[in-house]
Amino acid sequence: MENVKPDLTTKIASLTLKNPVMTASGTFGYGEEYADFIELQRLGAIVVKGLSYKPKKGNPPPRLIETPCGILNSIGLQNIGVETFIKEKLPFLRNLQIPVIVNFFGDSISEYIKTAEALSGVKGIDALEMNISCPNKEAQWCIFGTDARTMREVIEAVRRVTNLPLIVKLTPNVTDIALMAKIAEDSGADAVSLINTITGMAVDIIQRKPLLANVTGGLSGPAIRPIAVRMVWEVCKAIKIPVIGMGGITTYKDALEFLIVGAKAVAVGTANFFNPRATIEIIQGIENFLLENNISHINQVIGSIKL
Amino acid sequence: MENVKPDLTTKIASLTLKNPVMTASGTFGYGEEYADFIELQRLGAIVVKGLSYKPKKGNPPPRLIETPCGILNSIGLQNIGVETFIKEKLPFLRNLQIPVIVNFFGDSISEYIKTAEALSGVKGIDALEMNISCPNKEAQWCIFGTDARTMREVIEAVRRVTNLPLIVKLTPNVTDIALMAKIAEDSGADAVSLINTITGMAVDIIQRKPLLANVTGGLSGPAIRPIAVRMVWEVCKAIKIPVIGMGGITTYKDALEFLIVGAKAVAVGTANFFNPRATIEIIQGIENFLLENNISHINQVIGSIKL
Amino acid sequence: MNKFFPAKAIESVCIGKNFHFLRLTPLEEIILPIYGQFYMLQCGETYDPLLKRPFSIFDYDATYLEFLFRVKGKGTSLLSQTKKGQLVYLLGPLGNGYPQPPGDFIVVAGGIGIASLMPLLKFHQKRAILFYGARNSDELVMRDRVSEMAKHYYFSTDDGSIGQQGLITDLFFNFLDSNGNLTNLPVYACGSTPMLKTLREITEKYHIICYASVEEYMACGIGACLGCVIKIKNYDDISGFQYSRVCKEGPVFALKDIFW
């Protein structure tokens, strides 16, 4: 039998990705950092570091520490702000001819609105990913993504001001992730992505103080993969809009776990740090897997789990 | 200066432990399995595999799979039941002259009551640890430990029927662990222990089916330690009753992280599997640490975190 | 009784693509294993891989322990990089082991399953009729060393590169067919699940007693985690089965008792 190159095309709302592998926000800078290592054009999509309206300094160091099979980080959402991004980083990304997804956040609903508006209608930005795992300035006790009512409010507000495909990025620090996904769907999201990092902490036993200046940080990397796969599976069962899966993906096998439980695309995060070629190797690995198993289209893998 | 042997004594409700290191339920069998490897008498306390009123067969295999720095298990609470435990396992444990804590669970409030009653007033059982991370037969949509109202109900019910020190074991699969701990405290718990395993999933990409027969399982081991430390820290700040910390503890350094954020004792779980001498090495390690740092009492370490 | 102890690698050699042989000298007095028992071996120095891996004892006396294994995933891959002189930590001997053969007996080994059966052959020299099959001659590892212990031996390979072409169970079946008098010998077997399933059909047909060593994922190896269970027939229970721990009640079970 002749081996035909399998079709890896997948759709996230109105975006068509030539393959289901994208980068996870905050782990791929603004793309250019990885240009020495891979052909960026081969990516399914590129998701940039989370932006706020104004530049943000981020947290004091130390900001990261390795833990067993994972890392804890508290970058504190340092970023260059919307304006500088559009001026200095977007032209390069636009040239790549692949979907550019801009991750953004705010510390109040009005900040979210302002940022979404500033990013909409800009040539070269193909979709928005809304990070709702951020502290809520107005209600000190919660982050946007853990309280159902606040979450609905902020998503609806953003939905009203943008026509771009809107991906809502869910936090795993909740009791019922499927419920949160449902709320995102009902509030107007075109897709959801998950998981963001899981809150963790590490202690310097000699100094008796936290190893991160910010006390707690977000856990990512292979350690969290089983939790992420479970959550993506729960969400895929609960909603109809596309799901982008991530959390600890390091090899094509990991990526396939997420696709099999129902994710339409996956994002590679921490793995980029220890293997700058991870995304490309994963794309290649998925393609080979389909070839070897005589599967002509990635759609036949997505959601194919047998229970 | 002369080095005096440091005092490791710690108190959990009315129990006095000669050191803060206990075993985590389900990872130490009924104690006797480890008698070849360590002097069981040296443990701070022993916590046995979770018991239900009647014996339980547990889940079909495969029941466990290794994941990066962790394991996923779905034993399904297989156990020999209260009666056989008291008859066949307790005499051995009683002889050890260390506190014996019995972990138990039910699938309905009445099962919890029945089991707690059967375990109370039995010579050799020094405290009960109530596992509330079990599916609730009466309310299919929840497990006891994730819904505030159900949790309160079941703890209050058990509290009414036992005078033994009651430890409530919290599940980490919640948005706000401090809130759950507060509910346990308010409902009459004498102490809380955390964390139980985090729900996860792994997929066989060739067969396209879950690697565990039960689909999902509980993640434990070093991978989850940063999450556990964070949760223990949050709980210690929120309640006054003693906290027993666990999740990924493998070395004395890990144990100290939990003690420093405020746990009065720690439990060692998955580490027993790959190092049957883990508990003893941790006790020894803590003792040496205190000696080297001229700390005379473990109380000076507990809760000593500087923020 | 079992122990957790360090041993020193005195031989560590690749014996064919993806097969490795390890000979260790225990650094403490050991408890002598019995045939069919196994050890948990630490692979690597960090938390990944996390768990020890189970391996049957291939050969031993009071001064050495030998293991034969297939390089499968990351644990065995690291273990195969063990250098001469390096320390290896082990836990064991574990499990029940094979019951003592009453006289002559039959051994059916599928691939690396031979590792578990070797001590039976060694301690009952020239008493066993050995059936040993593998994918090809390369994977029929240590065949000279094991076959010289047997009274008679028969090899098979999937590709016919050595011995008879085909499955070892076919070879065994044909053998029984033409040697009816041998159906009163007990069979000792270790191999893949498909092999054991076929073997069960055969031995049930001839009413032959068959002991099989089986595999299941293990965490503790000492009966504490309840992770390694398989379904074993139990007519005292209304369900007709019970879960037995491969590491404690096994790894050797009467093949007829396994609930597949």
Add this chain to the structure above:
Amino acid sequence: MNKFFPAKAIESVCIGKNFHFLRLTPLEEIILPIYGQFYMLQCGETYDPLLKRPFSIFDYDATYLEFLFRVKGKGTSLLSQTKKGQLVYLLGPLGNGYPQPPGDFIVVAGGIGIASLMPLLKFHQKRAILFYGARNSDELVMRDRVSEMAKHYYFSTDDGSIGQQGLITDLFFNFLDSNGNLTNLPVYACGSTPMLKTLREITEKYHIICYASVEEYMACGIGACLGCVIKIKNYDDISGFQYSRVCKEGPVFALKDIFW
């Protein structure tokens, strides 16, 4: 420009308790580093340790790369077990490197900090006045190889086992005190934070330019994660500082600009 490439270990030797020397031959054409740059080296084969570790380039040409490191935790411990012939994956060259010295210059090295400064000495032979201190003579590693590149050299150890007893910064301070004319030479430094802080006091006092290579935990090494920042003075910003990435804007900073 930087690259991710494999190299083969051609020398891997312990050079004193907890110190290791590694010489690699790149298996691909490399981009030549400049002094003060570093590489991220993969330690081990599994996910634990997860991240690559940063190491300064100690010596190099187009055909080899050398690293000198202290065995600290699990990453360096695994790396120190590299066997001759083994593959090591690296990413680099990374970071900014030291600015070119205009003529003669001063080098102040604390312990393993020497690794970062060696190429400066090598590529400007007999131009540097070297101050090299460590805890004791065992930890004053490679002192012959580095000192022969210097114009003058001075050693110090905490225990006085070699060179002058005391801190290298004290030695340096006394030297300046009695050689006032040398305060116009730029200083290149690498060592512990306390050492650099003292050095800052000294160099500020004498208005000497000082370039220091600093360390921070790193994940990516290429400027993408923003994990490795330190506070750098920036009077254009109302806060008076900015966070700069050690892996990209550093690891070499003008010592006076560091906001401690």
